[in-house]
Amino acid sequence: MNGNLRTMKKVKISVRRMGIDEVPRGFSVSLNKRKKLPASHVGRRSFHMRKTAALFGLGLLIFALMGMGVPLIKKIQFNIGCGGYLKSAADAPTVELAKPELDVALRYMEDKGLTRGHSHLIIKNRQADVGYWYTRTKEARADLDTITEESTGLEKSNMLMKLRETLLDDGESGTKVTTPPHIPIYPHQWFWSIMCILGGLAGVFAFIFFAVALSD
Secondary structure, eight states, X not given: OHHHHHHHHHHHHHXXXXXOSSOOHHHHHHHHOOOOOOHHHHHHHHHHHHHHHHHHHHHHHHHHHHHHHHHHHHHHHHIIIIIHHHHHHHHOSSHHHHHHHHHHHHHHHHHTTTTSSBOOSSOOOGGGBHHHHHHHHHHHHHHHTTOOTTSXXXXXXXXXXXXXHHHEEEETXXXXXXXXXXXXXXXXXXXXXXXXXXXXXXXXXHHHHHHHHHOO
């Protein structure tokens, strides 16, 4: 309002200098008018903005689920197809029960190509050596065949103890199956590790977009 009054005063002074006594009425009215958008137009624009934010949020949520969900599914598949059988073989009370469990685990390794290479992201060490892990497991299975019906109870017990030490690791978090790092997503561990990070970021932005879409 004050800005319009100041503008009117400046116009009147300029007009008087030009020899005109008063400002034309039409010009005066146009200065006092303020441009306003219809309420319906504002409502439609707000609706379209919320709709766009919701679509962006949905797309980011799908990307987050894919980036973080696929590695989780692969981990579950590995535990079902291989890790669980290695654990069962290590916990087997007899050599006869341990053999078929190891056979299934070794077949899974061979079918999935888990027989060579390194699964670590940066450093290639012995723990990340997939070939060494596979060879140790295969040799442990061959050692079980050396146990016969004539073998003593002590020999069988020592063999089962050796098998358990080969297949399991005792750490601070408890006993777990000995596997190279990132083995469930090997040989694409780089790709899925990056996808997991991007998926986490996408999940954060999806939450922000959904918050915008639900806001008034």
